Amino acid sequence: MNTATLHETTAIAAAVRSVTAIGADQELLLIPLSRLRPSSRNVRKSGGTSIPELAASIARVGLLQNLTVVLSPDGEHYEVVAGRRRLAALKVLVKRRKLAKDHDVPCLLVPDAAARTVSLTENVQREAMHPADQFEAFAALIKEGRPIEDVAADFGVTPLVVQRRLKLANVSPRLLADYRADAVTLDQLMALVITDDHAAQEAAFYESPQWQRSPDALRDHLTQEEIDAARDPVARFVGLDAYEQAGGGVRRDLFADEQSGVFLADAALLDALARDGLATEAEQVRAEGWGWVEAVPRATYADLHLFQRVRATRREPGKAEAKRIAKLEAEQAKLQERLDDENEAIGDDEAQALQDAMDAIGNDLDAIERKLLVYPVGAVPRAGAVVSLDSKGAVVVHRGLLREDEAKALRAQQRGAHAGEDVHEAGAQERLEDEPSALAISEKLARRLSAHRTAALQAEVARHPHIALVAVVHRLAQRIVLDGYHGSPLNISADPQDRLEQHAPDVVESAAAVGMCKVREAWGQRLPKDSEALFAELLALPQSELLSLLAVCVGFTVSAITSREGDRPAALLAQVVNLDMGQWWTPTAAGYFEHVSKAKALEAVQAFAPGEVHRLAKLKKAQIAAEAERLAAGSGWLPAMFRAPEAATQEAAPQGDAQEMEAGADDERADETQEMHEAV
Numbered sequence: 313m314n315t316a317t318l319h320e321t322t323a324i325a326a327a328v329r330s331v332t333a334i335g336a337d338q339e340l341l342l343i344p345l346s347r348l349r350p351s352s353r354n355v356r357k358s359g360g361t362s363i364p365e366l367a368a369s370i371a372r373v374g375l376l377q378n379l380t381v382v383l384s385p386d387g388e389h390y391e392v393v394a395g396r397r398r399l400a401a402l403k404v405l406v407k408r409r410k411l412a413k414d415h416d417v418p419c420l421l422v423p424d425a426a427a428r429t430v431s432l433t434e435n436v437q438r439e440a441m442h443p444a445d446q447f448e449a450f451a452a453l454i455k456e457g458r459p460i461e462d463v464a465a466d467f468g469v470t471p472l473v474v475q476r477r478l479k480l481a482n483v484s485p486r487l488l489a490d491y492r493a494d495a496v497t498l499d500q501l502m503a504l505v506i507t508d509d510h511a512a513q514e515a516a517f518y519e520s521p522q523w524q525r526s527p528d529a530l531r532d533h534l535t536q537e538e539i540d541a542a543r544d545p546v547a548r549f550v551g552l553d554a555y556e557q558a559g560g561g562v563r564r565d566l567f568a569d570e571q572s573g574v575f576l577a578d579a580a581l582l583d584a585l586a587r588d589g590l591a592t593e594a595e596q597v598r599a600e601g602w603g604w605v606e607a608v609p610r611a612t613y614a615d616l617h618l619f620q621r622v623r624a625t626r627r628e629p630g631k632a633e634a635k636r637i638a639k640l641e642a643e644q645a646k647l648q649e650r651l652d653d654e655n656e657a658i659g660d661d662e663a664q665a666l667q668d669a670m671d672a673i674g675n676d677l678d679a680i681e682r683k684l685l686v687y688p689v690g691a692v693p694r695a696g697a698v699v700s701l702d703s704k705g706a707v708v709v710h711r712g713l714l715r716e717d718e719a720k721a722l723r724a725q726q727r728g729a730h731a732g733e734d735v736h737e738a739g740a741q742e743r744l745e746d747e748p749s750a751l752a753i754s755e756k757l758a759r760r761l762s763a764h765r766t767a768a769l770q771a772e773v774a775r776h777p778h779i780a781l782v783a784v785v786h787r788l789a790q791r792i793v794l795d796g797y798h799g800s801p802l803n804i805s806a807d808p809q810d811r812l813e814q815h816a817p818d819v820v821e822s823a824a825a826v827g828m829c830k831v832r833e834a835w836g837q838r839l840p841k842d843s844e845a846l847f848a849e850l851l852a853l854p855q856s857e858l859l860s861l862l863a864v865c866v867g868f869t870v871s872a873i874t875s876r877e878g879d880r881p882a883a884l885l886a887q888v889v890n891l892d893m894g895q896w897w898t899p900t901a902a903g904y905f906e907h908v909s910k911a912k913a914l915e916a917v918q919a920f921a922p923g924e925v926h927r928l929a930k931l932k933k934a935q936i937a938a939e940a941e942r943l944a945a946g947s948g949w950l951p952a953m954f955r956a957p958e959a960a961t962q963e964a965a966p967q968g969d970a971q972e973m974e975a976g977a978d979d980e981r982a983d984e985t986q987e988m989h990e991a992v
Contacts, residue, residue: 351391368468548705604696613948626926703946768896774867777859893954
């Protein structure tokens, strides 16, 4: 070790003798710690933090700066007017039995009349070390060969703190210089050091518009090709330990908390591990007799819409089953009452245990409900199931799925089974099966949903400057060059379409609207209000930032409000920006289910929780809405207005006999849809 220990420092001070003349009215003394006490004339009244860390540092390297004292009125003690934290740290070492009570402490004795002046001078006439200097100093210590653990002990901090300082010292020199000049914040630096690549750090910061340089945005930019282990459902299911044991690459953010900041580099390995983990569940589902079972960890709502579904009916439970259901529901209700009881003090561990018990009961009830489902004769051997994961990483099974050829074969089988029936009745039944559901939503709800779609579309256009530019040129060329008046989702007169709350009061709280509002405010603070000054500012902007501003402005002009469920305003614009309403909107009771009829709500439940339809049908509308919200969570379900036209067509469910499968679109339309998917 290159530094002096506490005992070495004390020995050196003692060698200077107990009294050394400093000036005419000042003396450097070695005073027993027991005779030192804080002074009320110390001008620093706050800041007495990190005492344990300072104590650890003094124990390792000694007291490097003396205390400043005046003689107490009692003539026996000395009052510390400068060095209160050092005094407190020394007393901590006494309590820890690392120092004797009468340990000699180097102190500068000053005249009583100068007490406040000396205290103020010590605190004012000093300049704090710049954090960047601290980062580089830590790096220099490690470069000298000092172990991280030793450096941490010297400063009374954890090794993680030292590792963080080293990480910040390794940032791009250009960024570090701008940090010294206050052009980069510490939070931005901490986000950028997620990578050691200086070129990537600089590109993420300097090539992004000012309003996209928040720490979160910078971190997302640098990890966009990786998987966030805390958020990704497949990563939650597999587990970080299993992934690392399999050799998966991991990038850790040293500045994140324990629950986040881990990014996985090998998506293929992660999905393979998830498929292996789902294999056991898949075998159990296969034992139910399904024709095929596939484990697909990332099955999306759009993927599942490629299938038609077999409609199942729920038989009435037998006496034993009904008794079992009633018992489980009673136990579940008691547990819920305990969790909801505000008068009962329940710790976190106990609350988690109660929740786990409720989940176990819920699984038992689900297993019973599955046994009560009855599928049409011959449907199970032909249909299949997909074992996947929900948004929280829990296993979910989608049963009764039919591919196109399987659906045709099952329809043919069922038609043959009813060959003896009256031809007219059979034809009428077939027409009924081919007709889509007549259930529709109200004009008011259509406007409400389209307001949310408009807000999301505005946000997506703002994120795609090239498409915003195309949309503007398209509108101008249409009107000026081609002298046309064809409809366009853009209001080229630059009137912002930002009064969406008149159609949907809750849209102002949506992620799209909140994000657009923040972006608008950021640009508003940056741009001058004077017209000539604004022109000059825009003229000086880099083309990338000018396009970003254009995209924001164009986004705010987008309008896609409609009163009809079947309309798709701005469909082409939505297609080119890959609008996915699942990222912008969540089905809730207040936002959707309370505004549709009971039959329409049950129609939606049929899509994401078919086994619950029979139970919900017995409830009141408000109860159905609440249960539908709960069941829809994590399913990815969206109303027809939010889905691509072909997906909405596939969702149209038949209302025929309960013993028959759900009919899809007619064969010709289904073939066209399949060709579209294959082309994509």
